[in-house]
Amino acid sequence: MLTFDHLSKTYAAGTRALSGIDISVAAGEILALVGGSGCGKTTLLRLVAGLDRPSEGRILLDDAIITEPRADVGVIFQEPRLLPWLSVADNAGFGLSHLPAAERNRLVTGALARVGLAGYEARWPRELSGGQQQRVAIARALVTRPKLLLMDEPFSALDATTRASLHGHLLALWEESRPTVVMVTHDVEEAVTLADRIVVMQPRPGRIFDELDNPLTRPRDRLSPAFEAIKREALRTLDRSLTDSEPRQHKAAESAGMWW
Amino acid sequence: MSSIEIAEAIDGKPAAPPARPASRVGLRLAGFLLPVILAIIWEILVRAGLANGRLMPPPSVVGKTLWQLAVSGELWTHALATLWRVAAGFGIGAAVGTALGALTGALPLARGLLDPTLQALRAIPSIAWVPLFILWFGIFEASKVALIAVGVFFPVYLGVAAAILSIDRKIVEVGRVFRLSRLAMVRRVLLPAILPDWFTALRGGLGLGFMFVVAAEIMGASEGLGYLLVDGQQLGRPDTIIAAIIAFAVLGKLADGLLLAITRPFLAWQDTARDRL
Ligand SMILES: Nc1ncnc2c1ncn2[C@@H]1O[C@H](COP(=O)(O)OP(=O)(O)OP(=O)(O)O)[C@@H](O)[C@H]1O
Numbered sequence: 001m002l003t004f005d006h007l008s009k010t011y012a013a014g015t016r017a018l019s020g021i022d023i024s025v026a027a028g029e030i031l032a033l034v035g036g037s038g039c040g041k042t043t044l045l046r047l048v049a050g051l052d053r054p055s056e057g058r059i060l061l062d063d064a065i066i067t068e069p070r071a072d073v074g075v076i077f078q079e080p081r082l083l084p085w086l087s088v089a090d091n092a093g094f095g096l097s098h099l100p101a102a103e104r105n106r107l108v109t110g111a112l113a114r115v116g117l118a119g120y121e122a123r124w125p126r127e128l129s130g131g132q133q134q135r136v137a138i139a140r141a142l143v144t145r146p147k148l149l150l151m152d153e154p155f156s157a158l159d160a161t162t163r164a165s166l167h168g169h170l171l172a173l174w175e176e177s178r179p180t181v182v183m184v185t186h187d188v189e190e191a192v193t194l195a196d197r198i199v200v201m202q203p204r205p206g207r208i209f210d211e212l213d214n215p216l217t218r219p220r221d222r223l224s225p226a227f228e229a230i231k232r233e234a235l236r237t238l239d240r241s242l243t244d245s246e247p248r249q250h251k252a253a254e255s256a257g258m259w260w
Numbered sequence: 261m262s263s264i265e266i267a268e269a270i271d272g273k274p275a276a277p278p279a280r281p282a283s284r285v286g287l288r289l290a291g292f293l294l295p296v297i298l299a300i301i302w303e304i305l306v307r308a309g310l311a312n313g314r315l316m317p318p319p320s321v322v323g324k325t326l327w328q329l330a331v332s333g334e335l336w337t338h339a340l341a342t343l344w345r346v347a348a349g350f351g352i353g354a355a356v357g358t359a360l361g362a363l364t365g366a367l368p369l370a371r372g373l374l375d376p377t378l379q380a381l382r383a384i385p386s387i388a389w390v391p392l393f394i395l396w397f398g399i400f401e402a403s404k405v406a407l408i409a410v411g412v413f414f415p416v417y418l419g420v421a422a423a424i425l426s427i428d429r430k431i432v433e434v435g436r437v438f439r440l441s442r443l444a445m446v447r448r449v450l451l452p453a454i455l456p457d458w459f460t461a462l463r464g465g466l467g468l469g470f471m472f473v474v475a476a477e478i479m480g481a482s483e484g485l486g487y488l489l490v491d492g493q494q495l496g497r498p499d500t501i502i503a504a505i506i507a508f509a510v511l512g513k514l515a516d517g518l519l520l521a522i523t524r525p526f527l528a529w530q531d532t533a534r535d536r537l
């Protein structure tokens with residue numbers, strides 16, 4: 001179980017990126033974070049990944065406080081972030097260096113095949129398209145079988161078809177080991193397709209506006225009326241979060257933070 | 261190479277105009293056209309008695325001198341002496357430059373302590389050290405090697421320090437997410453990341469090494485291509501001087517090419533336009 005316990009983050013410039021976040025995510029749950037730009041979604045993921053420290057509050061993963069990156073937490077960034085000097089296979093297997101080469105090759109080949117990149121093992125990252133690079137990054141995060149997977153708009157650079165097929169791949173991989181997933185997206189349809197629960201956030205300071213459950217069983221039919229209904233509700237909630245913003249008491253600090 | 265071509269074929273990208281080998285070679289040869297024509301014209305002018313070849317000897321005379329120097333073995337003695345000095349100075353300068361550059365690039369404390377001093381020293385024209393080096397190290401090899409090492413040191417130091425400071429935070433975070441130890445982070449992320457800039461810095465250093473070996477040898481040496489220059493001047497033999505200059509050019513180009521050939525395989529992954537330089 002992943003718990004955010006009254007989490008706040010204020011950046012050095014005075015930007016209150018997050019304030020008083022309380023969420024619990026059950027093991028194996030897929031949680032989607034949606035919200036307007038700058039409402040602290042990336043900040044939240046970075047805190048869970050252990051890349052930044054919260055200013056207040058704490059994050060618990062199975063009763064252990066997260067203070068630094070953990071081996072059982074996988075991260076997919078907003079950009080592919082491949083190491084350009086490693087081949088596709090070596091990038092995908094970056095987190096497997098402790099394994100013998102044969103075992104590593106087997107896992108990497110399998111992971112690349114599942115994201116549709118079989119046969120690309122020996123290529124350099126520069127020889128891949130942006131979407132292909134992001135798929136290598138997905139393979140890199142999943143091949144270590146993390147208990148918790150963090151994804152920051154992992155599919156936003158991809159075309160609709162690739163995105164839909166990767167949703168399928170991701171769910172198939174998720175079925176195998178049922179990791180807890182926290183994913184950021186600005187695509188409500190994506191959230192409804194993948195998530196068990198959708199948390200809508202609001203900026204200045206970043207906080208939770210509302211959350212809604214998604215009881216649909218998988219696989220989900222995007223064209224079904226039930227899917228449409230939940231998508232519409234999510235969209236409406238998101239719209240409300242963007243319009244009725246509460247008093248902006250931190251306007252000065254925010255503009256200081258926005259400057260650069 | 262072939263995998264790149266296949267990739268381009270698959271992606272259907274019209275990547276970089278497919279420079280045909282033939283035209284590329286042709287373009288390279290075109291560079292020789294101007295000097296060769298000028299040399300031929302000069303040769304004709306001198307032979308026809310229209311120009312005096314004493315101060316600016318025609319190519320045939322320079323060629324003959326070069327040939328004689330080569331046959332007598334003198335050329336090799338001098339070239340070897342020069343090469344040895346450059347190699348020693350480059351080795352020392354590059355090693356110290358890399359070490360200090362890594363130190364100041366990686367540790368803010370070291371940067372605060374060392375960098376201002378080194379930057380101040382850099383402002384001194386390196387030739388100004390010569391008298392001091394001669395006093396310290398004597399007039400033989402050590403002072404020459406020291407001067408070359410100083411010349412090589414600065415570009416390497418600056419290049420390595422700047423390269424470390426400009427490593428992309430995003431890529432370092434990938435290392436952090438996978439919990440690399442400090443050593444693994446250096447080996448698997450930081451070192452490869454600075455490799456291209458380091459090689460560039462080494463090349464710059466090598467070039468300066470060749471500049472400084474000339475200075476060092478002109479100031480007093482009993483062998484070396486720089487000595488050949490001075491010798492030609494004192495004997496009033498411009499052909500010897502030009503022969504030495506040509507030898508310098510060939511040596512410098514060969515050394516640079518060697519460094520490039522050694523380092524290029526490590527940079528095959530690079531996504532840059534400066535592919536062929
Ligand atoms: N390193 C930083 N230093 C200072 N302020 C920051 C930093 N990173 C983010 N911020 C600020 O914190 C706030 C939240 O940023 P964050 O990147 O978490 O937003 P986001 O929800 O991911 O936005 P987007 O949807 O555009 O990616 C923003 O106001 C931003 O300016």
Ligand SMILES: [Mg+2]
Nearest residue numbers: 041042078152
């Ligand atoms: Mg973001």
